[in-house]
Amino acid sequence: MLITQLKSKEAIEALVKGKVVIINCHGCKEVYFPEHEAEELQKELAANGNVTTVVTTDYICNPDHQCLQLKKHMDKIADADTVLVFSCGVGVQTVASFLEDKKVFAGCDTLPLPGFQGVTPLEFDCGRCGECYLNYTGGICPITACSKSLVNGQCGGSKNGKCEVDKDMDCGWERIYRKLEKLNKLDTLKYPAKVRNYNHPDMVSEDN
Amino acid sequence: MRLTDLFQRGEFVVTAEVGPPKGYHIDHLLHEVDEYLKGRVHAVNVTDNQSSVMRLGSLATCIALKNRGLNPIFQMTCRDRNRIALQSDILSAALFGIDNLLCLTGDHTTLGDNPQAKPVFDLDSVSLLHLVKKMESGEDMAGNALDGEPPKFSKGAVVSPCSDSVDVQLAKMEAKVKAGAEYFQTQAVYEPEKFIKFMEKAKQFGVPVQLGIVIPKNAGMAKYMNANVAGISVPDSMIAELQADKEKTKAGITGVEISARIIKECKAYCQGVHIMALGWESKVPDILKLAGM
Numbered sequence: 001m002l003i004t005q006l007k008s009k010e011a012i013e014a015l016v017k018g019k020v021v022i023i024n025c026h027g028c029k030e031v032y033f034p035e036h037e038a039e040e041l042q043k044e045l046a047a048n049g050n051v052t053t054v055v056t057t058d059y060i061c062n063p064d065h066q067c068l069q070l071k072k073h074m075d076k077i078a079d080a081d082t083v084l085v086f087s088c089g090v091g092v093q094t095v096a097s098f099l100e101d102k103k104v105f106a107g108c109d110t111l112p113l114p115g116f117q118g119v120t121p122l123e124f125d126c127g128r129c130g131e132c133y134l135n136y137t138g139g140i141c142p143i144t145a146c147s148k149s150l151v152n153g154q155c156g157g158s159k160n161g162k163c164e165v166d167k168d169m170d171c172g173w174e175r176i177y178r179k180l181e182k183l184n185k186l187d188t189l190k191y192p193a194k195v196r197n198y199n200h201p202d203m204v205s206e207d208n
Numbered sequence: 209m210r211l212t213d214l215f216q217r218g219e220f221v222v223t224a225e226v227g228p229p230k231g232y233h234i235d236h237l238l239h240e241v242d243e244y245l246k247g248r249v250h251a252v253n254v255t256d257n258q259s260s261v262m263r264l265g266s267l268a269t270c271i272a273l274k275n276r277g278l279n280p281i282f283q284m285t286c287r288d289r290n291r292i293a294l295q296s297d298i299l300s301a302a303l304f305g306i307d308n309l310l311c312l313t314g315d316h317t318t319l320g321d322n323p324q325a326k327p328v329f330d331l332d333s334v335s336l337l338h339l340v341k342k343m344e345s346g347e348d349m350a351g352n353a354l355d356g357e358p359p360k361f362s363k364g365a366v367v368s369p370c371s372d373s374v375d376v377q378l379a380k381m382e383a384k385v386k387a388g389a390e391y392f393q394t395q396a397v398y399e400p401e402k403f404i405k406f407m408e409k410a411k412q413f414g415v416p417v418q419l420g421i422v423i424p425k426n427a428g429m430a431k432y433m434n435a436n437v438a439g440i441s442v443p444d445s446m447i448a449e450l451q452a453d454k455e456k457t458k459a460g461i462t463g464v465e466i467s468a469r470i471i472k473e474c475k476a477y478c479q480g481v482h483i484m485a486l487g488w489e490s491k492v493p494d495i496l497k498l499a500g501m
Binding site for chain 1 (some may be wrong): 318319335380395436
């Protein structure tokens with residue numbers, strides 16, 4: 001899933017010029033949105049500037065739905081100098097594409113977060129690599145459990161079973177090794193050098 | 209001169225390591241190398257943006273050392289380059305007659321002085337070794353033919369014999385050997401008994417191993433490494449030894465003595481020694497002398 005974080009107040013204030021329309025997307029099951037913080041910040045923006053309307057909707061990334069939702073606000077939008085969208089990056093792009101003559105700005109930064117809201121736990125993440133390694137690694141994903149997404153074993157950075165990047169994070173390859181050891185399946189790791197394939201023509205890259 | 213040729217001749221191979229400066233002026237580095245390493249070591253490793261701290265390039269420094277009559281080992285990490293750049297640099301090394309490689313995964317970008325950088329890790333130490341071997345057979349990673357005579361290298365790798373997960377390290381070592389590693393340099397060893405135990409298991413792979421030495425400069429450094437550096441643990445007795453006579457330690461004598469002692473204790477179990485002086489290159493001659501080399 002995705003998590004949206006508000007940009008800093010200074011960054012947002014610098015974007016807001018003249019008449020402003022704010023669009024909030026309270027989302028979908030894929031995105032966590034900081035509703036309360038956004039509301040507080042928008043109150044301040046309204047107090048200091050010229051916010052002509054605030055539209056709060058959901059699934060703003062669906063073009064037909066968006067069109068319907070924004071229809072009744074089109075006069076305010078047409079009159080605005082800036083449209084400030086508080087949503088994930090997909091939502092901002094959809095609005096910017098729909099309002100192609102407007103200055104459309106993002107009020108949030110979007111980050112990935114494992115799991116799905118209220119459905120799956122955060123500690124299991126799928127890297128959507130398109131070449132699942134779980135059969136080699138005892139069901140522990142080396143793409144997401146290892147900071148370097150290594151597929152050929154532990155690096156030299158593990159100390160006391162923890163990762164060199166974060167002392168609170170278990171080394172993914174330590175976990176993989178111990179799991180296979182427990183299953184008496186360490187031979188599974190004796191595979192020839194694996195090389196990742198980033199060329200998946202049917203897959204839109206989500207990694208940067 | 210390829211390191212593998214030296215091992216085959218039965219030499220106890222002695223290497224040292226230098227870190228390029230954070231700038232392009234290498235007068236000091238060349239002076240240290242001339243003064244303390246030349247004629248005393250078989251080859252000199254050049255680190256690749258060690259600890260993820262941005263510095264002068266390893267390849268360029270290797271060329272400078274080669275021009276100076278030294279035998280450089282080009283360290284390559286997978287942190288900063290994808291497979292296209294790595295392959296290109298391997299060919300560049302061959303052009304300049306550099307025939308020793310040390311293939312590493314590399315520290316994570318977040319540990320260095322440009323923590324905002326994108327960590328690459330398109331390949332890792334194992335797949336990099338596999339790649340070099342592939343290039344030696346005349347094709348690139350994707351199987352496209354290389355023009356002309358393929359390059360030939362001595363392919364080195366690293367291992368942590370005193371790691372708290374030494375079994376996991378041994379599994380990785382085996383993968384590296386299968387991928388083409390022909391010699392190993394180890395992380396710093398301060399516990400000879402652990403190293404000897406490790407070598408008993410590692411000898412099954414049939415590749416030469418160089419004992420890694422990091423000269424302990426003082427008790428603070430030892431404690432820092434214990435807390436923060438993976439694969440290193442300095443015993444309390446050694447820390448006490450560094451604390452006992454502060455003047456002697458400050459002069460580097462204690463560090464030299466400890467280093468030489470570890471080499472002597474481990475020498476019969478390995479095929480060489482690799483000294484990481486971390487700025488104390490001037491102590492390398494004393495260590496080698498005291499260790500009887």
